[in-house]
Amino acid sequence: KNEVEQSPQNLTAQEGEFITINCSYSVGISALHWLQQHPGGGIVSLFMLSSGKKKHGRLIATINIQEKHSSLHITASHPRDSAVYICAVSSNTGNQFYFGTGTSLTVIP
Amino acid sequence: DAGVIQSPRHEVTEMGQEVTLRCKPISGHDYLFWYRQTMMRGLELLIYFNNNVPIDDSGMPEDRFSAKMPNASFSTLKIQPSEPRDSAVYFCASSSGTGKETQYFGPGTRLLVL
Numbered sequence: 001k002n003e004v005e006q007s008p009q010n011l012t013a014q015e016g017e018f019i020t021i022n023c024s025y026s027v028g029i030s031a032l033h034w035l036q037q038h039p040g041g042g043i044v045s046l047f048m049l050s051s052g053k054k055k056h057g058r059l060i061a062t063i064n065i066q067e068k069h070s071s072l073h074i075t076a077s078h079p080r081d082s083a084v085y086i087c088a089v090s091s092n093t094g095n096q097f098y099f100g101t102g103t104s105l106t107v108i109p
Numbered sequence: 110d111a112g113v114i115q116s117p118r119h120e121v122t123e124m125g126q127e128v129t130l131r132c133k134p135i136s137g138h139d140y141l142f143w144y145r146q147t148m149m150r151g152l153e154l155l156i157y158f159n160n161n162v163p164i165d166d167s168g169m170p171e172d173r174f175s176a177k178m179p180n181a182s183f184s185t186l187k188i189q190p191s192e193p194r195d196s197a198v199y200f201c202a203s204s205s206g207t208g209k210e211t212q213y214f215g216p217g218t219r220l221l222v223l
Contacts, residue, residue, distance in 0.1 A: 031210075033211070033212070035214075041198060041216070041217055041219075042214065042216055042217070043200060043202075043214040043217075044214070045211045045212050045213065045214070048210060048211045086151075086152060088152070096154075096165075096167075097154045099151055099152040099153070099154075100151075101151045102151060
């Protein structure tokens with residue numbers, strides 16, 4: 001069983017749609033990270049959160065520690081949002097990092 | 110700041126050869142991470158350093174892999190001997206604080222072992 005599960009694996013949306021990507025985890029964590037990987041391969045850290053909600057532009061990340069669940073929302077999606085979004089958690093015991101397998105998002109003009 | 114710098118960006122080598130990947134973290138960051146990404150396994154943490162000291166190398170696949178950080182501005186990941194299954198993109202990332210803060214990723218090294 002993977003410690004971090006993401007859904008959906010693949011997502012296609014029309015430009016302007018509201019998008020939600022989900023992440024569930026099974027371990028105790030000290031932080032959860034959302035990463036973005038563009039087709040060129042570069043990885044950018046979007047958010048690191050341990051509680052509540054964070055917002056950056058059109059991106060919003062929420063986390064529910066009790067339910068061990070996080071969501072990444074994109075409002076007014078744009079083709080340039082097309083990328084793979086990866087959820088990762090840092091364990092609160094030891095020094096382990098666990099990664100989801102990623103959600104591939106395609107936004108069609 | 111130039112961000113995390115990795116070299117080479119691409120490497121093609123033959124099975125059995127030694128491969129050395131290099132990373133320069135962001136100045137002032139005291140954590141450095143090496144990751145491997147493949148289609149089959151996604152992103153995997155191989156090893157990370159704090160203040161140049163290896164903290165957790167449990168992700169290093171086998172003895173053919175070794176990593177060093179001789180100073181705060183340079184780290185290497187070495188594979189000797191290389192095998193086709195080592196073909197992957199290798200990312201280096203750095204962060205400050207507790208090591209569980211936001212990480213800044215380098216552009217990656219795309220390795221192909223023939």
